[in-house]
Amino acid sequence: MLNFILCGAPGCGKGTQSTLLVEKYNLKHLSTGDLLREEINAKTEVGIKADSYISVGNLAPDDMIIAMLLKAVDENASKVCGFILDGFPRTVAQASALEDAFEARGIEIPYLIDMQVDKKELITRLIKRGETSGRSDDNLDTIKKRLEIYETKTAPVNDFYKNIGKYRLVDGMGEVEEIFERISAIIDKEQLSKCKENKQFAY
Ligand code: AP5
Ligand code: MG
Numbered sequence: 716m717l718n719f720i721l722c723g724a725p726g727c728g729k730g731t732q733s734t735l736l737v738e739k740y741n742l743k744h745l746s747t748g749d750l751l752r753e754e755i756n757a758k759t760e761v762g763i764k765a766d767s768y769i770s771v772g773n774l775a776p777d778d779m780i781i782a783m784l785l786k787a788v789d790e791n792a793s794k795v796c797g798f799i800l801d802g803f804p805r806t807v808a809q810a811s812a813l814e815d816a817f818e819a820r821g822i823e824i825p826y827l828i829d830m831q832v833d834k835k836e837l838i839t840r841l842i843k844r845g846e847t848s849g850r851s852d853d854n855l856d857t858i859k860k861r862l863e864i865y866e867t868k869t870a871p872v873n874d875f876y877k878n879i880g881k882y883r884l885v886d887g888m889g890e891v892e893e894i895f896e897r898i899s900a901i902i903d904k905e906q907l908s909k910c911k912e913n914k915q916f917a918y
Pocket of ligand 1: 861
């Protein structure tokens with residue numbers, strides 16, 4: 716399978732790039748933020764609980780997120796060429812649970828692509844999106860809180876992937892198309908090295 720994580724601070728372009736990458740590589744896009752917003756819109760028990768975290772910029776509890784993500788993985792694993800995990804894992808506990816769960820299912824452990832964008836640019840993008848998105852977390856106070864939580868809780872996930880040799884850095888500044896080319900180059904290189912190692916090439 717072709718599995719990777721698109722990671723980076725709020726507003727770095729995870730959703731935007733995932734949409735393009737899904738088309739190019741025929742993958743399933745799993746965004747935990749989107750899954751939670753679906754639950755909120757459907758007013759499920761999970762959604763009602765999640766809303767109280769999302770609307771103030773906090774992370775939802777690990778156990779809730781892990782269960783939701785693995786359910787989506789299990790529903791799709793036999794039907795797709797691979798997964799883009801967008802916004803998951805966001806804590807070291809989630810990264811560790813993902814590794815265990817994928818190992819247990821015989822699914823290749825994904826590598827992590829970290830999209831780096833300047834803080835000022837992140838705030839500009841999210842404030843602009845907030846004019847039309849209707850997202851409860853796209854306002855300046857909550858954006859600041861999300862960025863703070865990213866630094867304290869999510870940035871350490873990068874070290875987890877560095878330690879297992881699966882961390883890839885990409886410059887997330889610039890035009891959408893040029894960032895897409897940079898990410899595509901990383902994916903193509905990964906696939907090529909799999910081929911050279913004589914591992915499964917088809918994805
Ligand atoms: P989530 O939905 O994942 O939000 P996020 O990480 O804050 O990221 P965004 O979706 O806001 O931004 P993005 O990186 O997708 O950027 P986008 O492409 O939209 O999570 C929301 C909340 O859910 C969390 O705060 C948390 O509460 C909860 N949650 C989710 N996952 C969780 C987990 N694993 N554990 C616990 N809690 C979890 O782009 C942003 C804007 O910029 C758009 O308007 C876009 O058009 C624009 N844009 C994109 N690229 C460019 C570019 N190159 N130049 C100019 N503008 C651009
Ligand atoms: Mg997103």
